[in-house]
Amino acid sequence: MVASTVTVFGGTGFLGRRIVSTLLEAGHAVRVATRNPERGNPAWADRVEPITADVRDPAAVARAVEGADAVVNAVALYVEAPGLDFESVHVEGARNVAEAAQVQDERKLIHISGIGASESSPSAYVRARARGEHAVREACGNAVILQPGVLFGPNDSFVSTLTAVTRLPLVPLFGWGETRLHPVHVDDVASAVRRAIEYPATAGRTFELGGAGTYRYREILVQVLAATGRRRLLVPVPFAVWHLLAAMAACLPSPPLTRDQVLLMRQDNVVGLGAAGFAELGITPRDFAATLSECLR
Template structure:
């Protein structure tokens, strides 16, 4: 059992994909954790993972300054994980991030970790990347000692990325790929969470710094889809590269439709690789050796094989 502390870490967006791993990382280190979100009940699944009295919940929408301020009261550290892939980018990524940073500063909270994304840039053409960059600027302005963490695309059992392509490989006769040459550096969600937790618990080492977290492999989208096919026993299915002009037209004309394969903003994001900058500090600053996809995927990709866990193991 980890030794409990009196420290309280408030996590905005703790019910999400990375949030569940972060909460467990903080629990393991004896921290009390307050999960703040618009719908607290979505995080109730974390209760059995914590010791008695180790987790609490607060209703808070970061786009409302008053709610953000109320949620950070009494905190020893604040972590903002909130992010969206479509919708009110400016309200959430920019103004919401600013609200959390200002609230933490006004409440005298000594530690703030803001989770952004690789590619965040206030001059970026995509609204996602642009508002992420604007959010970073707002956080730095309100809370100069904040730690900014920029993960690449995170993978894990509950992700909506690797699982999406595994499902396509299972259901479709061919697997379509948009921007097959696009490069990414996927990082295990548990590794990302550990780094965020360490940043929050060791502000002397990490305060005021910016980190980019990418896994040990750089893959093209086509390579990743092919690898997923091999791992799920669907490697014989052909991969269909969607030509850029057609994919661009799909995003431009139909990206606004519910369930569209790609939005216009996502198309703009795919024009720039999602990899760690050569000069950026990353996992090594936290003493973490990031896990490759192959080391952990076996635990959940078996569900996509024809015979499940009883199927023959892939040699790859």
């Protein structure tokens, strides 16, 4: 392996921080390009180059990747807000990064998307992810696209939200809780980014990244209850009720539930049969149940 300079967009986010740490441990020089560089890990202070850049600004993106050997786009927007929407971040932003990366022929681009990205999805978020992948492929055919499942790990939002929900006297389910998920540990995805950068054979490929096991939503809640020592009744709630709650919450400044989140819980989110994944990258992913206690500390 030859050490390189890597620009990581979104390097202060949950996944971005782990990517930066993994690359530093591997001996790479890292630039953290984000709208708020001050949110980076203090432990990086003298080890990374912070750059203020918004993926929606082509000029700033071009400056951030200048001279870099590889580029990682780990920017994620899960809930739209005033001035921030899925289209500008996941489609136009993704295109800006890909076009800037393509300027240098030998430069590697790693684009983080998500399992199940589809332009026919009823979810605006999922459709934007799919259009973003298409924009990246158009601008940079050799880009590596990584599609992780729902991320979990220490200080995540997934397990922490479920932990909060299981404090309720009655725990509501989305429908009957039968939706299948493929939780993937954040550090395994960070390792996949490193391999995608270092392995020449990954160029131009798409990898779906799921953990060692798939779980129904109900099973995940049971795991969390067992790990926290709680006993609660799981109560099925029709999706029509969830959609109504999301519509009512839409008027709030920071809604706790959105229509897209409800739509995402109506369909399975698992690695497709025969899809390239961790095995092709030489990584054995962790299992959600086996590492749950680590997330609850």
